[in-house]
Amino acid sequence: MKRRLSTGVALAAAGALLAGCGGGGPSSGGGKISDDQIVLGVLTDLSGIYADIAGPGSVEAVQMAADDFKKKYGDKAVTKNIEVIKADHQNKPEVANTQAREMYDRKKADALFDVPTSSAALAVATIAQQSKRLYFNTAAATTELAGKSCNPYTYEWAYDAYMLAHGTGAKVTEQGGKSWYMIYPDYAFGQDMQAKFTTAVEGAGGKVVAKDPTPFPSDNYSTFLLKAPGLKPKPDVLGALQAGGDLANVVKQYEQFKLRDKGIELAVGLLFDSDINAVGADKLAGTTFTTAWFWNLDDEARAWADRYKERTGKRPTFDQAADYSAATHYLEAVQKAGTDKAEEVSKKLDGMKIDDFFARGGTLRAEDHRLVHDAYLVKVKDPAKAEEDGDYTELVDTIPAAEAFGQPSPDCHMS
Template sequence: MPVGPLVARALGALGALAAGTALAADLVPVKIGVMNDRSGVYFDSTGEGAVVAARMAVEDFKPEQHGLKVEVVAADHQNKPDVGASVARQWYDRDRVDAIFDVPTSSVALAIAQITKEKNKAFVNSGGGTADLTGPACTPNTVHWTYDTVALANGTGRAILKRGGKTWYFITADYAFGLALERDTRAVVEKNGGRVVGGVRTPFPNPDFSSFLLQAQASGSQVIGLADAGLDAANAIKQAHEFGIRQGGQTIAALLIAITDIHALGLDVAQGLQFTASFYWDLNDATRAFAARFEQRMPGKKPTSYQAGVYASVLHYLKAVTALKSAADGAAVVAKMKEIPTDDPLFGQGTIRADGRKIHPMYLFEAKAPSESKGPWDLYKVLETIPGDQAFRPLAEGGCPMIAK
């Protein structure tokens, strides 16, 4: 019996709906967790901006066109390893998260790396600094993307030594990141003819550096190395300015600092500081375009290097998942990430080594003088581009147990 035109259209619509449902059912599910500090000393440099960066990467990748259905979730680890570990286990065991991204605070990152290996998921770190993630604590499930303590030491430490800063005193945050940063910078200082005359360990986090700065000032060192980051680093620099330490002839080595910290300090305080990072929003047309899109979602903010690292690393992770057509085996996904050359608009072309270390250039920056700045986020000038093979530790020297001696 022939069907009428209305019935035919209805049947056609039902058929199209069924086909669309079947297509959606065929998509590979991928769940990404962005874990970071959303309420403490790193909230501004990672925090919600890193979640926004991850979601931008997913949208730009167009996962449905690659057979994927991607979800992004977020959590605050409060800079506490036990909290981060608890969230990671819940994500992996109950919530079906396939990979964790970002994770500033090295003590939390080290805990997440081991849990991720245990659960055979993937961990792609952007915000954490300790080079141990690709050294003694390396695993087949971890990629370390944006920077590490060795690269910071090779950048800022070497630059200040070249300028004659031979004697150092360290003010060090007393946890995994600070200790690793002091260790790696000390090694560069001593290898290049410098000398460490003393140091002090500070609580983390810590709002008041007055007594520690006075000890550093009294040491007579040419350089005061700040082995901390985030609001702690900003507070230390601000208080050093109030004490006139730089005006008195001592150099402040900001071993890790984000653009959000420089912006908060203002160039009156920050001008002349030299520091090392892997990204700046105003490097080229591609970074400027990304920053403009990011600022539409985070009004009044430019992306930090950590947030840029989350964007780029999510893109590369999704390429690997697409190649495998699965996110289930974390070690296999990480192996594929190492196999595929990296290429993204923010870090350019690069590679991921066998130990999980992402290799790309680092940059030595200097904070501009107020008279040089043309806008509220026009804060850096590039002093030097450091090739990746010079910035990061040689593969054979890291002590990664996966690497054959």
């Protein structure tokens, strides 16, 4: 509860007043909603290498969730006052730290969403716990947020490195890509991806010939790509574990140096539709990858994506879809709790069954605050098979929720 009262007497009086409001049900008068307002903060990359993955599109997705919530409940909503605010963390953990404090403390955000870049996400999770406000990660892949860095105020909504590795890493190896050369960005996301992909490849009977950290961000990967053909033994697969604009640069230079002609296939750790658009579907056609969601999965996914496109002019990435899903279920939990007090909202979220356009067969695990849901092994379509612009993805296999995310980490301690 965001109170500005400072004396013990005033606090006691406020407590008595709240107790007199009774029942615990929703109140449009704001009796249990602090300042009679819910503030949703989107902390994202508004102009950098992840801006197309998340960025302004994520802000619009959260705004869309707020608009839909108000339309659904009308006068029965816990409050009609829902504000969406945004900030740019520039993919820097120190900036994310400062912006998260600003949004929670001065701008009174009840919950933060998005936060691409794992190092930034880990910083925000710490601030969420200190501030006792909720944070929904949709954009960062680090498994630490549901592992050793888990806390009662942080939720993992979309995907993580384990999901990606046990889809793409294992499947590509089983299909014949037995030896790998991995390049990964040298920060928390890349380090976690490299560890999880190594485990998955080796578990499937493959071998990692070499692995190199690369600068983050970077526009030049020539040193690493030219190294690949000379490795002993020569790898079957180049595992590119970058994301966003960095991944686009890797793929373009992979094509430039004709590594496929030299017998080295490309495997991508994390791929978004915005990346395919930037690189060109013709260059990525046939590339297998794992995703949390894609907009033409089925009629339900397409219907939501159509509404999103009407607002933005673009098809959504899975991160943007996850932001809408997370914001919607947060607001539903507030509605059920009749309060925006984080601890009470969490009681409604923990263990929640979720089966919406984004998360199929979903359960929000109380043990680690991970949303476990089906994931998808897909491949990039041949452009000749595309039914419309942005139709990039073809389903290969559905990975059931339990297999996609595994068991809760023993390193997670919520208390």
